[in-house]
Amino acid sequence: MSVSRETEQLAAYAALLRKWNPAINLVAMSTIDQIETRHIKDSLHLAEAAENARGSWVDLGSGGGLPGIVVAIRRPDLEIIMVESDQRKAAFLRNAIRELGLMRTKVLCERIETANRLDAANISARALAPLPQLMAYVERHLSPSGTAWLMKGRNWQAEVSQAQLDWKFNLKAHKSATDPDAAILEITGIRHA
Numbered sequence: 001m002s003v004s005r006e007t008e009q010l011a012a013y014a015a016l017l018r019k020w021n022p023a024i025n026l027v028a029m030s031t032i033d034q035i036e037t038r039h040i041k042d043s044l045h046l047a048e049a050a051e052n053a054r055g056s057w058v059d060l061g062s063g064g065g066l067p068g069i070v071v072a073i074r075r076p077d078l079e080i081i082m083v084e085s086d087q088r089k090a091a092f093l094r095n096a097i098r099e100l101g102l103m104r105t106k107v108l109c110e111r112i113e114t115a116n117r118l119d120a121a122n123i124s125a126r127a128l129a130p131l132p133q134l135m136a137y138v139e140r141h142l143s144p145s146g147t148a149w150l151m152k153g154r155n156w157q158a159e160v161s162q163a164q165l166d167w168k169f170n171l172k173a174h175k176s177a178t179d180p181d182a183a184i185l186e187i188t189g190i191r192h193a
């Protein structure tokens with residue numbers, strides 16, 4: 001896919017978020033001016049950190065599609081499932097998939113903790129839950145050899161320490177592109193402590 005096609009799709013996606021945000025609250029209203037400079041930029045950074053990812057990709061708690069839709073735009077080679085339990089957000093995501101022509105992307109409108117295990121090669125999540133809870137969600141749906149890509153805010157080191165009480169895992173932290181204190185956590189080898 002050419003760069004211009006990607007640029008067009010990202011612009012169309014930003015327009016969809018702006019159109020539907022007042023009705024469905026897809027991103028915090030206070031950050032609506034930062035769709036390109038923060039929300040999409042952070043999600044593209046995640047896709048870059050995961051450039052060697054292959055196979056299936058599951059985005060948990062996708063909301064308005066961050067980072068799931070952006071990863072789908074950047075990586076049309078991946079089979080992507082976005083898990084989102086809110087029916088109106090899931091409907092938004094299905095509409096965005098159709099309008100943007102994201103042929104390999106699907107929505108699963110179910111709760112993460114009761115959906116059938118997805119055995120994904122890659123899992124992403126952003127603004128979904130504190131890391132100890134998130135690890136249980138990830139462990140349910142990640143293949144044993146898979147990689148989790150978790151976007152975490154300023155408190156990420158404390159969350160890692162808390163999660164290590166219950167879980168063992170390998171961690172590589174990538175510094176956020178938009179906030180020097182935030183990070184993308186690349187996590188493998190998850191098992192109960």
Ligand SMILES: C[S@@+](CC[C@H](N)C(=O)[O-])C[C@H]1O[C@@H](n2cnc3c(N)ncnc32)[C@H](O)[C@@H]1O
Binds near residue numbers: 067111
């Ligand atoms: C704070 S929003 C973040 C959305 C998006 N990842 C982002 O960064 O903009 C969390 C989303 O996860 C969904 N969610 C929360 N708990 C869930 C669960 N147990 N199963 C499925 N979806 C869930 C919510 O409906 C919501 O859309």
